[in-house]
Amino acid sequence: MENKIICQSCGMPLDTEAVKGTEKNGLKSNEYCKYCYEDGTFKNPKMNLEDMENNVKNQMKKLELHEYAIQKAVNILPALKRWKSN
Template structure:
């Protein structure tokens, strides 16, 4: 069974090459998705963990995913590479 990699910013599964972000040289980045990372930088570099949580929640609610799945995704965010050791900011 193959391990699924997840974006280390938003938690989105990186199941295809097309879903991966890019480096300056056009190569795919295996840590971040195309919605979070492009040309070797975050698309929203000023975004904090709390804001990412709101974006993830809204996207998942739009897809009508169950609340338990949304909560699980939100619980994972703080341990992802981009947010590790950072706190929610009020």
């Protein structure tokens, strides 16, 4: 299985430069997507893990993804870098 790089906040695949967030110096982040991270900071710094779980569920439902895929995505969130210390 291919080891994909995913956003360490929401779990979205970082498979193109276009979806990567940016650091303060303008370089692309290899850890976070543009929806979570911009200019070296989180777009929603007060968001907690439960908020992110709901956000991921809602976004994936809009894409009409299967419930199994949604649950699988939500299950990995606690292991991601942003949420490990919480």
